[in-house]
Amino acid sequence: MKRKITYILLGITLLLVVLFLGFFTWSQQTYKPSSELYTLIDESEIQYEDDWIIFNQHSTTKLGIVLYPGAKVEPEAYSYYGQQLAEKGYLVAIPNVRFNFALLDSSKATKIIESYPSVEKWIIGGHSLGGVAAAKFAYDHPKKVDGVFLLGSYTSEGNDFSKTMTPILSLYAEKDGLTTVGKINETKELLSRNATIHEIKGGNHAQFGVYGFQKGDNEAAISVKKQQDEMVSVTSEWINEIK
Structure with a gap:
């Protein structure tokens, strides 16, 4: 026996x-950054600190942004978006996450926040499942987070913000084949009473990063640069409204 x-x-x-x-x-x-990324940003501008990409780390900014990558997407793929936001005057960190799944490393923002004590306010967000992880972190640590942004993403039922006034920005794309418009509509009731929702006409899922086509996605009707620039514009306007 x-x-x-x-x-x-x-x-x-x-x-x-x-x-x-x-x-x-x-x-x-x-999913690695595509060659197109390096037509938008010089590779030398992508700086590393500890195990995250960092932009504008030597500034005196009082607002920091943490961006969780989508599942199996390398952090570098979000460098153009991060660098453009940094040019607006914010510190931006894009971490490596355990097994390339932010949901398995949702507390990673804690280490980043603790590394920059001079930053007074923090906004956290992410792409796809990275956004789900970011929402989880914000829900679990409301005193550490001053806003949440979702890129082709949503918050899960376990992280219901509907009774809160947490500033949330939800950016979704018309032709997203993974986080579809239907999925956005199904989950928007979980967003806070202080949520801004913006549709990128002609955009798709993969162009929330710069890493080429992703299986299951639809073809975009706009260029990756146009989608990224709209993301930067709407995100920076939202930040100016809440900071």
């Missing part, structure tokens, strides 16, 4: 190891 139990436990252990290795291998098959 003891031998049988031993074999069962060994079998379970081996199965878990195989499943983990399979997941790990899959999680490393990431």
Whole structure:
């Protein structure tokens, strides 16, 4: 009987190891920044500190932004958006996250916030599942976060902001094949009473970053630069309204 139990436990252990290795291998098959990114931003402008990309870290800004990447998307893919926001006068950090899934590392913003004590206000957001993770962090740490922005993303039922006045910006794209317009409409009731919702006409899911086409997405009707510039414009206007 003891031998049988031993074999069962060994079998379970081996199965878990195989499943983990399979997941790990899959999680490393990431969406890398496309060559188009480097026509929008000089690669030398992408600076690293600890395990996140950082823009404008030497400024005296009082407002910081943390941007969680979408699932399996490398942080560099959001560099143009981050750099453009930094030019507006904000510190911007885009972290590496565990197994390339922000939901598995949603507390990462804590380390970033603690690294820049001179920054007085923090806004957190993310793309796709990165936005779900950002909303979770904001919901769990309301005293650390002064606003939430969602890029082709939403907040889950476990993080219901509907009874709060948390400033939230929801940017979604008309042709998004992953976080569809239907998904945005289904979840908007979970947003706060101080939410701004903006549709990017002709935009798609992948162009919330700059990493090329993503399986399951629809083809965009506008250029990636046009979508990114609209994101920057709407985000910066929203920040000016809430800061």
